[in-house]
Amino acid sequence: MTTSDATSGDDALDxxxxxxxxxxxxxxxxxxxxxxxxxxxxxxxxxIAAVLARPRTLIVTDENVAKLHLDTLAGSLSMADxxxxxxxLPPGEATKSFDHLRQLCGRMLDAGLERHDAVIAFGxxxxxxxxxxxxxxxxxxxRFIQIPTTLLAQVDSSVGGKTGINTAHGKNLxxxxxxxxxxxxxxxxxxxxxERELKAGYxxxxxxxxxxxxxxxxxxxxHGPALLAGDGDARRHAIAVSCRMKAAIVAADERExxxxxxxxxxxxxxxxxxxxxxxxxTLLHGEAVAIGMAQAFRFSxxxxxxxxxxxxxxxxxxxxxxxxxGLKELHNRLPSAEQLTAIMHQDKKAxxxxxxxxxxxGIGEAFISHDVAEADVAAFLQEELARP
Numbered sequence: 001m002t003t004s005d006a007t008s009g010d011d012a013l014d015x016x017x018x019x020x021x022x023x024x025x026x027x028x029x030x031x032x033x034x035x036x037x038x039x040x041x042x043x044x045x046x047x048i049a050a051v052l053a054r055p056r057t058l059i060v061t062d063e064n065v066a067k068l069h070l071d072t073l074a075g076s077l078s079m080a081d082x083x084x085x086x087x088x089l090p091p092g093e094a095t096k097s098f099d100h101l102r103q104l105c106g107r108m109l110d111a112g113l114e115r116h117d118a119v120i121a122f123g124x125x126x127x128x129x130x131x132x133x134x135x136x137x138x139x140x141x142x143r144f145i146q147i148p149t150t151l152l153a154q155v156d157s158s159v160g161g162k163t164g165i166n167t168a169h170g171k172n173l174x175x176x177x178x179x180x181x182x183x184x185x186x187x188x189x190x191x192x193x194x195e196r197e198l199k200a201g202y203x204x205x206x207x208x209x210x211x212x213x214x215x216x217x218x219x220x221x222x223h224g225p226a227l228l229a230g231d232g233d234a235r236r237h238a239i240a241v242s243c244r245m246k247a248a249i250v251a252a253d254e255r256e257x258x259x260x261x262x263x264x265x266x267x268x269x270x271x272x273x274x275x276x277x278x279x280x281x282t283l284l285h286g287e288a289v290a291i292g293m294a295q296a297f298r299f300s301x302x303x304x305x306x307x308x309x310x311x312x313x314x315x316x317x318x319x320x321x322x323x324x325x326g327l328k329e330l331h332n333r334l335p336s337a338e339q340l341t342a343i344m345h346q347d348k349k350a351x352x353x354x355x356x357x358x359x360x361x362g363i364g365e366a367f368i369s370h371d372v373a374e375a376d377v378a379a380f381l382q383e384e385l386a387r388p
Contacts, residue, residue: 019038020035020037021236022034022035023036023240023247025247025250032182034158034159034183034185034243034247036187036236036243037185037187037236038236040185040188041069041072041188044073044147045077048077048082048120048145049081051118051143051145051182053114053116053117053118053143054117055080055081056083056084056113057077057145058085058107058108058111058119058120059074059077059087059122060086060120060134061087061088061123062095062127063088063089065091065122065123065149069149069189085111087104089104093166094279095126096129096164096165100165101130101133101165104131105134105137108135108138108142109138113138114139117143118144118145119131119135120144120147121144121146121180122147122149123149124150124153124197125148125150125156125158125285128163129157129163130165132144132178132180133163136176136177141178143180144178144180144181146182147183147184149189149193150201151193151202151205151235151239152203154187154190155205155208156207159243159246160246161177161179161180161250161254163177169346170343170346170347171271171274171279177255185243187232187239188232196284199228199286200286200323201286202286203286203290203323204242204289205220206293208245208246209364210265210297210314211263211360211364211366213245213364214365215364216241216364217364220238221317224317225320261368262358262366262367265366266289266292268292268296268355268357269288269295270293272340274288275346276339276340276343277333282330283324283330290323291325291326291329294311295326295384296357297314297315297360298380299359299380300359300360300361302380302383303359310360310363314363328387334385337382341377341381344377354374357369357372
């Protein structure tokens with residue numbers, strides 16, 4: 001395969017286009033590569049064979065992905081002489097549950113997989129999270145491979161080793177850090193992604209620009225519409241830039257003891273909204289993050305941390321690509337300020353009973369704040385609920 005470097009400047013699409021971008025995640029003896037390109041699924045068997053201890057695996061996917069892409073992956077594995085079983089789970093956030101985790105662990109053991117074997121997570125963030133968690137706990141730790149099929153998973157959840165399930169207390173509160181052995185991001189599978197899912201994934205792309213790369217934000221304002229409309233070069237470039245940023249952060253802070261928490265920009269607000277709505281599909285994860293990022297910038301402005309106008313600039317781009325920016329877009333499903341604050345206290349970043357937020361000094365200048373007064377949060381949420 002040929003490779004290319006990803007940059008984030010306005011002239012990025014003028015560079016020579018090559019077949020595959022390879023982004024390394026430097027974690028010592030647990031290092032792995034993220035391969036990004038069109039048509040990778042057709043040849044996935046060869047790449048997967050290279051990281052298997054023996055030619056045997058288990059594919060974990062969901063019903064939607066199975067209908068569209070399972071035959072392609074199965075054919076590729078067969079061509080590489082890899083034996084496999086398949087588990088097909090229901091789509092949706094509700095699949096990240098104890099019941100489905102128990103069933104998946106049982107199927108992995110039924111398949112006769114051994115500790116040094118690997119299981120394949122073939123789907124979006126839900127499949128990647130629950131499969132990775134099962135791999136982390138079955139036989140006290142097995143290997144797994146990520147083949148993300150959504151934009152959100154390709155730029156975020158498939159990279160970095162965060163795995164887990166949800167509970168009534170909140171999102172991803174039960175889980176483990178468990179790195180994949182390989183990530184294959186085929187940009188062509190995004191062509192079959194519903195428009196709403198694609199836009200939700202775009203929110204996570206935008207997150208990388210807002211937290212640490214103002215030039216990438218300007219690139220996205222120019223090329224984001226083309227990315228969403230199906231421009232393959234724009235998609236691969238944006239995915240590669242996002243993955244390089246995440247890989248660098250993960251390599252420096254794998255277990256989120258410091259800098260990695262920046263990747264939660266928009267997530268404290270967003271996760272609270274998802275939990276308040278019971279993960280019922282009213283908001284996709286990326287849509288919740290979009291609202292959360294808009295709120296993080298408005299909150300930063302309210303606290304005098306961020307120049308006036310930055311929040312409006314962020315919200316304007318979110319609206320331009322069809323993403324929500326405020327609680328009013330939940331219509332009659334609005335949670336209360338008290339409900340949201342209580343859920344925020346279950347956030348994984350909370351320390352000593354105090355809320356921790358990712359705030360901004362400007363576009364591309366996010367930082368972690370440990371000293372936000374709860375009274376300021378409550379007042380801000382009341383303002384958000386009253387916004388027209």
